[in-house]
Amino acid sequence: MPILVMKFGGTSVADLDRIRNAAEKVRAEVERGYDVIVIVSAMSGKTNELVGLVEGTSPLFDAREYDAVVSSGENVTAGLMSLTLQEMGIPARSWQGWQVPVKTTSAHSAARIEDIPRDHIDQKFAEGMRVAVIAGFQGISDEGRITTLGRGGSDTTAVAFAAAFAAERCDIYTDVNGVYTTDPRITKKARKLDRIALEEMLELASLGAKVLQTRSVELAMRYKVRLRVLSSFEQNTETSGTLVCDEEEIMESNVVSGVAHSRDEAKMTLVSVADRPGIAAAIFGPLSEAGVNVDMIVQNISDDGRTDMTFSCPTDQVLRAERAMTEAKERGEINFHELIADTEVCKVSVVGIGMRSHAGVAAQMFKALRDENINIKVISTSEIKISVLIDRKYMELAVQALHDAFDLQGNDS
Amino acid sequence: MPILVMKFGGTSVADLDRIRNAAEKVRAEVERGYDVIVIVSAMSGKTNELVGLVEGTSPLFDAREYDAVVSSGENVTAGLMSLTLQEMGIPARSWQGWQVPVKTTSAHSAARIEDIPRDHIDQKFAEGMRVAVIAGFQGISDEGRITTLGRGGSDTTAVAFAAAFAAERCDIYTDVNGVYTTDPRITKKARKLDRIALEEMLELASLGAKVLQTRSVELAMRYKVRLRVLSSFEQNTETSGTLVCDEEEIMESNVVSGVAHSRDEAKMTLVSVADRPGIAAAIFGPLSEAGVNVDMIVQNISDDGRTDMTFSCPTDQVLRAERAMTEAKERGEINFHELIADTEVCKVSVVGIGMRSHAGVAAQMFKALRDENINIKVISTSEIKISVLIDRKYMELAVQALHDAFDLQGNDS
Numbered sequence: 001m002p003i004l005v006m007k008f009g010g011t012s013v014a015d016l017d018r019i020r021n022a023a024e025k026v027r028a029e030v031e032r033g034y035d036v037i038v039i040v041s042a043m044s045g046k047t048n049e050l051v052g053l054v055e056g057t058s059p060l061f062d063a064r065e066y067d068a069v070v071s072s073g074e075n076v077t078a079g080l081m082s083l084t085l086q087e088m089g090i091p092a093r094s095w096q097g098w099q100v101p102v103k104t105t106s107a108h109s110a111a112r113i114e115d116i117p118r119d120h121i122d123q124k125f126a127e128g129m130r131v132a133v134i135a136g137f138q139g140i141s142d143e144g145r146i147t148t149l150g151r152g153g154s155d156t157t158a159v160a161f162a163a164a165f166a167a168e169r170c171d172i173y174t175d176v177n178g179v180y181t182t183d184p185r186i187t188k189k190a191r192k193l194d195r196i197a198l199e200e201m202l203e204l205a206s207l208g209a210k211v212l213q214t215r216s217v218e219l220a221m222r223y224k225v226r227l228r229v230l231s232s233f234e235q236n237t238e239t240s241g242t243l244v245c246d247e248e249e250i251m252e253s254n255v256v257s258g259v260a261h262s263r264d265e266a267k268m269t270l271v272s273v274a275d276r277p278g279i280a281a282a283i284f285g286p287l288s289e290a291g292v293n294v295d296m297i298v299q300n301i302s303d304d305g306r307t308d309m310t311f312s313c314p315t316d317q318v319l320r321a322e323r324a325m326t327e328a329k330e331r332g333e334i335n336f337h338e339l340i341a342d343t344e345v346c347k348v349s350v351v352g353i354g355m356r357s358h359a360g361v362a363a364q365m366f367k368a369l370r371d372e373n374i375n376i377k378v379i380s381t382s383e384i385k386i387s388v389l390i391d392r393k394y395m396e397l398a399v400q401a402l403h404d405a406f407d408l409q410g411n412d413s
Numbered sequence: 414m415p416i417l418v419m420k421f422g423g424t425s426v427a428d429l430d431r432i433r434n435a436a437e438k439v440r441a442e443v444e445r446g447y448d449v450i451v452i453v454s455a456m457s458g459k460t461n462e463l464v465g466l467v468e469g470t471s472p473l474f475d476a477r478e479y480d481a482v483v484s485s486g487e488n489v490t491a492g493l494m495s496l497t498l499q500e501m502g503i504p505a506r507s508w509q510g511w512q513v514p515v516k517t518t519s520a521h522s523a524a525r526i527e528d529i530p531r532d533h534i535d536q537k538f539a540e541g542m543r544v545a546v547i548a549g550f551q552g553i554s555d556e557g558r559i560t561t562l563g564r565g566g567s568d569t570t571a572v573a574f575a576a577a578f579a580a581e582r583c584d585i586y587t588d589v590n591g592v593y594t595t596d597p598r599i600t601k602k603a604r605k606l607d608r609i610a611l612e613e614m615l616e617l618a619s620l621g622a623k624v625l626q627t628r629s630v631e632l633a634m635r636y637k638v639r640l641r642v643l644s645s646f647e648q649n650t651e652t653s654g655t656l657v658c659d660e661e662e663i664m665e666s667n668v669v670s671g672v673a674h675s676r677d678e679a680k681m682t683l684v685s686v687a688d689r690p691g692i693a694a695a696i697f698g699p700l701s702e703a704g705v706n707v708d709m710i711v712q713n714i715s716d717d718g719r720t721d722m723t724f725s726c727p728t729d730q731v732l733r734a735e736r737a738m739t740e741a742k743e744r745g746e747i748n749f750h751e752l753i754a755d756t757e758v759c760k761v762s763v764v765g766i767g768m769r770s771h772a773g774v775a776a777q778m779f780k781a782l783r784d785e786n787i788n789i790k791v792i793s794t795s796e797i798k799i800s801v802l803i804d805r806k807y808m809e810l811a812v813q814a815l816h817d818a819f820d821l822q823g824n825d826s
Contacts, residue, residue: 016466016469016470019470050489053429053489053493054492054493054496056429057429057432057493057496057497057500058496058497058499058500061496061499061500062495062496062499062506064506065492065493065495065496065499065506065507066492066496068488068491068492068507068509069488069489069492069493069496072485072486072488072489073485075481075482075485075488076463076466076482076485078481079467079478079479079481079482080466080467080470080478080482082475082478083467083470083471083474083475083478083479083482084470084471086471086474086475086478087470087471087474093475093477093478094478094481096481096559098511099557099558144512145512146509
């Protein structure tokens with residue numbers, strides 16, 4: 001029988017009523033003829049509760065014990081989902097990560113899945129089981145210890161199972177009914193997309209559209225997994241939600257598919273740095289070691305052998321970045337006159353596969369912002385994305401202006 | 414290094430402060446030179462919460478999924494205890510049942526431990542680890558599924574580890590400071606015992622003194638494990654609490670060590686049963702099949718080929734017993750005139766190793782009850798125990814009278 005993977009997030013399994021609601025959706029797919037692999041998150045709030053307990057024991061805790069504690073939330077949901085399906089008369093059983101086993105690296109709290117052997121679950125399907133319920137977010141290391149995949153990791157579990165079992169599709173059930181052209185809280189003109197390319201989704205995910213964990217989209221790209229994002233709280237049909245798929249499945253690519261934003265950005269400028277070979281490494285090496293996630297980088301034109309170096313990072317890493325730069329200066333590795341931190345900025349981006357073959361998108365974006373008198377502080381581009389840093393107070397205005405400029409409300413994909 | 418097992422019950426690990434308090438007690442033993450195996454229960458209330466969730470899914474739930482869900486409470490405590498010890502600078506790590514592995518039968522929710530391989534934990538002790546923290550109450554079946562040992566099962570886990578690792582002692586930390594001559598809520602004259610024989614403890618546990626799970630005491634007897642019951646909430650010395658040990662370690666055995674009571678007893682009488690060979694089997698077979706735990710049995714003297722058969726069982730099994738007897742009568746397997754259920758009785762027992770070599774204990778007991786005008790309804794005896802059924806309203810009075818009659822207040826063991 002064809003295999004379908006269905007993943008339910010924390011709000012979709014928050015209590016027994018919601019677990020029953022999710023189980024009804026599983027039942028519908030079983031009745032359509034699928035063997036189903038269900039991936040569950042912890043009931044909403046549970047993971048935070050467990051993380052709070054762990055953090056209460058020690059400021060510098062052992063990540064191996066953290067993983068052992070925090071993974072227990074998914075184990076509870078997996079058992080309850082299996083019991084609920086059994087009560088509906090559907091042959092089901094649960095697996096914890098180590099029982100499959102979901103083999104991962106030993107990078108505790110941020111482990112990567114290395115292998116998912118199929119034999120045990122395949123055998124149970126052959127014996128008549130119709131649903132395998134898997135505790136998401138977790139696996140087991142070579143040392144036999146429990147690992148977790150990082151927050152949002154159940155998305156990655158789902159995609160990895162879909163890849164391993166060559167599933168027809170991987171349905172991600174959540175509390176929104178799909179992927180939108182932009183955040184619907186910012187403009188009511190935001191429109192749900194029927195389809196979006198995996199490459200576009202990857203940019204959107206990494207830009208802070210929190211529908212899917214970034215790594216799960218990377219994995220879906222690598223293994224050509226068809227993803228669908230849809231709501232647990234609506235009646236769905238086979239075409240509900242948003243299909244996140246290979247570019248080739250999308251008839252006509254949009255020049256721009258969506259406008260993303262990220263609120264908590266900071267802009268840091270090292271003023272008057274000596275412009276010499278190796279200076280970038282001397283700056284960004286220490287930042288990386290200090291755990292600063294540098295995003296955009298801009299180097300101004302050199303003047304008299306000195307230059308200004310600007311980069312962006314999350315606002316909560318500004319202090320760490322300042323400390324790293326001051327210490328590098330004290331060690332004599334770099335030299336600058338001043339370090340200016342601007343924590344009142346945000347990032348706005350337009351994303352679209354069609355950009356590759358369509359010139360003038362940047363010009364159109366900059367014109368739309370100029371028409372609203374919004375000053376651009378930093379620009380960075382990739383093949384399918386253009387991002388700008390602007391003052392945070394203009395964020396909503398910029399998103400609305402760009403959504404209009406690229407006619408996203410009416411542009412049916 | 415000598416090995417000590419320390420078990421902490423749910424109230425002893427109810428929150429992070431109490432876990433720290435328990436960890437301090439572990440630290441003291443490490444500093445005394447022990448390698449320590451710590452067995453933890455779930456934080457108090459957690460197991461009931463999980464059981465409630467499971468029962469909410471289905472009235473007839475799959476015990477395998479029940480075990481997978483309910484065991485997660487102990488996993489959380491094990492990780493938190495290990496983290497707390499690490500924070501104190503003590504090399505520690507946690508094991509879940511399947512990681513050891515604690516091998517059990519497949520009788521889910523009531524599994525029995527079959528084997529605890531030492532090699533993995535021994536190796537870690539050899540490498541410098543000082544504390545192994547074990548999630549209690551759980552194990553793994555031959556099929557690779559999680560099992561649990563029944564409520565109170567962490568006591569059994571503790572004794573099984575003490576046996577497997579030839580521990581010097583197994584300390585059971587709880588919310589009382591030892592085993593008493595009787596329930597201190599009934600008489601303030603109740604005195605904590607410094608030592609009690611395992612055989613006596615077994616009778617007391619099965620008579621409803623809820624300090625230890627009955628099976629853990631059976632296991633301790635079989636493997637000659639020295640148990641100590643003591644409080645988590647007091648400053649303890651090496652002689653605190655009550656040592657539950659082999660008879661030979663007790664210099665002079667008490668004739669009577671304690672007075673136990675059990676409130677929820679019912680007395681059932683089948684009036685005028687045909688007295689023929691096989692009649693007992695015809696009565697108690699169906700009761701056993703119906704899941705009735707028959708305790709005391711008395712058969713009156715036969716008269717004209719008919720007799721009265723009296724037995725006791727827990728009050729909440731009376732309806733089940735009545736149904737089983739009525740159905741057996743309808744099938745023609747037994748014949749009786751009437752079935753009388755008296756649900757207003759209780760059981761009071763005196764327990765003591767010294768009874769074996771000391772005549773007259775029963776007479777002394779009956780006299781003490783007669784002096785209080787308490788009528789005895791049923792009597793049953795074992796080698797080291799005498800139990801009587803009496804009206805429930807006299808329970809406290811009987812316990813106090815017997816405690817005085819055997820001079821338990823002053824009788825130092």
